[in-house]
Amino acid sequence: MRRASLVVALAFGAATLAALGLFVVYIAGGQPQVEGALLFVALAGIGAGLMVWATRLMTGIGQITQSRRHAQPPEEKEAAAEAMAGGVEEMSRRRLLYRLLLGAAGALGLAAIFPIRSLGRAPGASLFRTEWRPGLRLVDVDGNLVTRNTLEVDSFTTVFPEDAVGSGDSQAVLIRVQSGSLQLPLDRLAVAPDGYVAYSKICTHAGCAVGLYLARVHQLRCPCHQSTFDVLNGAQPVYGPAARALPQLPIEIDPDGTMRALGDFTAPVGPSFWDLPP
């Protein structure tokens, strides 16, 4: 008992000192680690003191047994059911009024849905297209023109249309591989000149930016769920949870070395959605 009250006193004393210490730390400009430690002593000191007080010093209060509440006697239950059902019957007796009320409430509920429409714009065709148009030049994240000389073989960079730098849905990866190593259908090989090939950077699984290029095996990998795409073979998924290939961006190289898009991606970019055709 004696020792317990000493412990409680010490705990409260330490808490007081720590709280005063917080004062000092705050005035001195603050320091997260010291603040955390002092808060711990101040708060846990009060907490520990209270718990020791309750468990060690309140020995006079023992265990008590009380009865639990029980179900109400049957006649009480009966009366409650009667009161509830009686009210419902009272209302449904006037069947027409009852139905009109339901109708009015339903109509009001419907009317309440309309403001939800104001929350955002209609999807329309926006999931099917991006900012890429024929003739737009490719630029990097800083808006600098990307040219034939920007990339070494087996390296890659993120590109945007020149008028939409940083755009969410138009981001693409431009990869330079050994010329002649791409295994694409002829029409798509024609828009990947000299070993330069561009794919949408949005993972077709959950939409993360496909930011890892494994140059040795020519694979793009998404850091979120490890979907992996074969760069040489049309960015077909070869591992992980993605089911669709990354859409390709058709490009050409001007005589002066700058690169241009020949149009939008070969398919809608990003994760699947209901209206996406098979």
Added chain:
Amino acid sequence: MIVRRWVDGVDERLDGSSFISRNLRKVFPDHWAFMLGEIALYSFLLLVLTGTFLSFFYLASDEPVTYTGPYQPLQGQTVSSAYDSVMRLSFEVRAGLVMRQIHHWAALVFMGAVIAHIIRVFFTGAFRKPREISWLIGIGLFLSGIGAGFSGYSLPDDALSGAGLRIAYSIILSIPFVGAWVAYLFFGGEFPGPDILNRLLVLHIFIIPVVIFTLLGAHLAVVWHQTHTQFRASGRTEETVTGTPVWPKFALKSIGLAFTTFGVIALLGGLFQVNPIWLYGPFVPYSTASPSQPDYYIGWLEGLLRLWPNWEFHVFGHTVGELLLPGLVVPGLVFTILALWPFLEARASGDYEWHHFAQHPREAPVRSGFGAAGVTFFVVLVLAGGNDVVAKFLGIEVDSFNTVLRWTLVLGPVLSGVVTYWICRDLRDRRRHPLSAPLRVAFRRNAAGGFEEIESEPPVAGREVEEPDRT
């Protein structure tokens, strides 16, 4: 004395004397496992306190600004106003960083306590009639907690939370018929969406806290009204509850626990860095933080996405994407089964009686088997949610680790469920406490010169029938 005058005043105005004395003398049983729910409650209080402070500094705006604060690596970079405001809070507001980290740690502790509490209630059968309502409210709190956590850690608009939002948007997009509409209405348009930060803020600091407050209040009121379950012990009956009166002993202990919880979380917040958004950098749609892991209570959902095969279906010229099943259907099923468990169990066992005694896990082997299977499922998925980090730690390829995880996800729950069932059944049949002393077996020499075991009563299961009273 002032207290007596106060009670007198209340009684004269509200006729409250009997109410006060009845509730102050109300008996609360004592068991260490009851702490779990209390820790959840107190971490939520701490969340509200620290969160209010944070909300005075946060700006829900994606307006680009140039960062000019004291954190040098980011100086001169274009960041959103939201990110800038959290950076300012972390580096320039005095005591801002410690508050932010305490807030984040409190959320981690809150969800941990909620999960541990659910597990405790499950394995002891404390959800049985008449306590199904508390169970349902508890599952509602778990769901709200996930929503609160996600909407909260998405607010700083950093690279990590941006990836989380992108995935959430993509999951919504996968809903048949209405996915695109729902995603556009929620985000205000195509990802990243102009309004999302503002909406997350309203969800995080108004709608979800109101829901949690309401559910917590209802949970406490129902528990107060119905009393706690207790383990069987000598002198205890279904009709009575044994423990210490609320005032002052139980109250002091519980308030003591509250302050200790605050203190421990404050220590975590002060000493252990959490969600360092300056290391992740601001969110830009064309870059993903790697590795990127959500907080663990969402990690299991992320794990589902990582392990699920790349199944895509086509229905009448439409597409059902890879995310629908692991992102919505499976979690929906998990929560439905969890919520309906008390009713499913009552139906399967035909037991619709009231139960005020909690059970030991060994008393209900089937339930314990299912519980162990569920916990295994959860743990494997949390590991899968960090498969790249865990694989790197173990020094193995992510791809081979995934194969192991997939098999473990299917076989692990079955195995742990069967083994748990078997152990529980064995313990129940032998009527032994698992931690009691080993059986002593006596042999004697028989007339033929061989040995035979002396038949003995099963040991008196002292620990089993008597939970020691702790006064």
